Amino acid sequence: MQLVEKKDGFEIWQGNRILLVHSPKNPCFYVGRGEETVEMYRGNFQMEDYLTEKIPLREAVKEETAQPGVCRYRFQDRLLVEIAVCGDTATLHISGQADAGNRLWIRINGEKEEAVYGCGEQMSYFNLRGRHFPLWSSEPGVGRDKSTYMTWRCDVENKSGGDYFNTNYPQPTYVSSRRYFLHADTTVYADFDFRHEAYHELSFWGIPGQIRIQEADDFLSLMEKVTAYFGRQPRLPEWIYRGAILGLQGGTKRVFDLVEQSLEKGIPVAGIWCQDWEGKRETSFGKRLQWEWRWDEKWYPGLPEKIAEYEKKGIRFLGYINPYLVKDTPLYREGKENGYFAVDGRGGDYLVDFGEFDCGVVDFTNPDAYEWFKGMIKKNLIDFGLSGWMADFGEYLPTDVSLFNGESAMVEHNHWPVLWAKCNYEALEETGKLSELVYFMRAGGTGSQRYCPLLWAGDQCVDFSIHDGLASVICAALSAAVMGNGLHHSDIGGYTSLYENVRTKEVFLRWAEMAAFTPVMRTHEGNRPDTNFQYYDDEDTMREFARLTRIHVALTPYLKDLVEENAVRGIPVQRPLFFHYENDPQTYQIQTEYLLGEDLLVAPVYLSGKDEWEAYLPEDAWVHLWSGREYRKGKIKVAAKMGEIPVFYRKASRYRTLFENIAGR
Structure with missing residues (x-):
């Protein structure tokens, strides 16, 4: 890359193509002011901005700097930008001045035939060109297609229909077909707009501290640079290659009876995943979990003995956890007494409605709360004998809570999933279990690449809908891959069943045959197990699922090599x-x-x-x-x-x- 200084501006070139240009007639920076309105309902956010000012910064005055290789420009006493171009990387350090406002736009040169990917994990569109993408961690929505009955009804009844851009895992980063990636070092709400033929306009509800642009000669080399910057996922544990992870629930007898039936039918089993190991509750959405993170002895009598028994057979046991605690339980009371929860503006209790039950939000910006929760993972999960778990949620941080570190929740919201991932990662690292245990997450952000050993696609509908069914998992895997998340999987058959939409045998088997050719196979009974088709519902399905799982196991030598490449070079297992x-x-x-x-x-x-x-x-x-x-x-x-x-x-x-x-x- 090269920085070319002009009389009244500058240009950044990538080889023989302009990447960024500033002149009085063609400014690359705009600043302004806006007044946002944010509403949250059960993890679904309505974001609106009343823009009062947008000013092009046409005048750029070069200033002296003592740093060699760095050019400093002052833009109308509103922005100070230091540009460093070295080899394959251009870095823009941006400082807001007294009159910078609270909104910033930057325009990056685009090309008509250019394709753009990333912005975290996107489930509707892989090539982002021609659309804009608000970047805010949230529930992805049900249906995610405003033209469908499913999305309309969910919007009307629960504000939960979603749109094509809603995602658990946003990231202010994109990869261009021009073989470069751009990353904005910020966690504020952003909107990356790729609808303009001549440029990409990136907007932020704040001033990002740094913009990094790095190029490579080819895409594999680019992925090495992406993951060298964000971090790389660890290797999967050896036991995970032995077969499918069976998602079962309902107590000790039911679960292990079904495991035995599965083994009798020839299904290779690597693990048993019981999301309800800590108990259950009934809601109108379906069967929900008891959000207090310890073994429920009444629901799962004799579980420690069963875990030990099946581990001798080479089958591991996995559970479930998330970063919230349901009100009026012993662990909740312990957290409250010690001041470990986020609070309201007056320091009082702040409870989040997760669908007919209220929970406290563990404040990970409080070092004592962070260590407390990490210690709970070590004691209640790892020491108990779990070999893994779903580390669910992370995207629900309300924007009106007060946090221990004094930072605005508008800034911390997109950072929250990464703090949650780091808490789990450190629990494994500090107990020496990184190579032996695994957890999987749906929420993410900048830095999740290092702290999330296995991504899962979230809560798809149990159908063939393009924006929220099986097809969306393929798109999710590819977009996550170009962000450096090379280990990805999904709930076989989907998860969300609402109204008359139920999982069929065809949906399950088509999903299962795809899952056989992914890093990990894992089933899920869904939010309404009793009305949705399960793999154990008929002999033919068990026989076919056994065959597909055997194919997956037979791929082990190949998959292990790919997982190793992902760990060492950051080259994803599933690739565009x-x-x-x-x-x-x-x-x-x-x-x-x-x-x-x-x-x-x-x-x-x-x-x-x-x-x-x-x-x-x-x-x-x-x-x-x-x-x-x-x-x-x-x-x-x-x-x-x-x-x-x-x-x-x-x-x-x-x-x-x-x-x-x-x-x-």
Whole structure:
């Protein structure tokens, strides 16, 4: 990269292309003022901004600086920007002056054919070009498509329908097809707007301290730089490759009876995940958990003995936790007595409605509260014998709470999921369990890459809807991947069942065949287990699920190599096609296929009633996994009966024998 100084401005060049330009006629910075209105209802946020001022900063005066290689510009006594360009990186340090206001916009040069990805984990659109993306951690919404009945009804009844940009995991970072990434070092509300052909306009409800732009020669090298900056995920524990993690609940007898039935049907089982190990409550949404994080002896009698018994068989036990505590329980009272919860503006109790029950928010900015909760994870989960857990939520921090560190909750909100991830990470690190245990999260932000060993896609609908069903998981995995989250999975069959929408056998099996070609297979009974199809509901499904899980286990040598590459280089396990086929323009628009490593191309069947499926193959010699037929570049159609997801391997792959053996299972 190069910084070119002009008489009345400057330009930053990436090779022979302009990346950032400032002149009186073409300013790159704007400042202004706005008055926001924020409403939250059960993790769903309504954000509005009444803008009173937006001023282009046309005049940039260069000032002297003692730092070599740094140029300082003062923009109309409102902004002070120090620009450092060195090798592959340009860094802009931004300081607001007395009259800077509380809003900032920066314009980055765009190109007509450019594609843009990232902004955290996005579930509707992989290429973000042509849309804008508000970046605020929240519930992703149900349906997430304003044209559907499901989203309309959820909006009307619970303000929970969501939109295409709602996500548990936003991040003010994007990756360009021009082979650079841009990151804004801030946690304030932001909106990244990619609708303009000539530029990308990034807006912030505050002044970001730094903008970092870093380039690379190719996408794999770029991913190494992305993850070197944000951090890399640790390796998965060895036991996780032994089979599926069965999501079961309902008490000791029911759970372990179902495990035995699964083993009898030949299903390889790596783990048993019981989200209700701490007890349960009934709500209108469905069966919810008792949010007090310790073993419920009445619900799970004899659980410690069962955990030890099944660990000897090579099967681990996993639980559930989140960073809130339900009111009027012993742990809640302990936290309240010690001042460990966020409070209201007058220092009084602040309780959050999570759907017919109220909870206190553990204040992670209070070092004592942070250590208390981390200690609870060590004692009540790790010492108890859990081998992992769902570290749920993290996106609910209200904007009107008062925090121990004195920082505004508007600033801390997007940071909260990372603090939550770090708390779990340190509990494992300090007990020496990082290589042995695993937790999985849905919420995230800048820095989650290091502290979240396994991402999960959240609460999809139990259907084939494009914005909130099976297809959305593919998009989520790819967008998370370019942000440096290379280990991703989902609830097989989805989670959210509302109104007349229930999981069918077809949805479950199509989801399961895709999950076989991801890093981790895990089932979930969903929010309404009794009315939704489960893998154990008929013999045929158990037989087919056993086969798919055996295929997943057979991929272990390949998956382990990919997980190692993710840990060492930051190259994700599930990858967009253009990571390895950069010269193929069509690969930059594909969000319903992915590469599993370099050698497998997976094209999931994400619609109902299909026995044939069209896939796009980039230039290579590809072998259809199930038929052995060879294909070259282009759109092709293959048979796609249930259980034979369209998968292709590179003919030149060194894993070819492994793939050929899998095809015969």
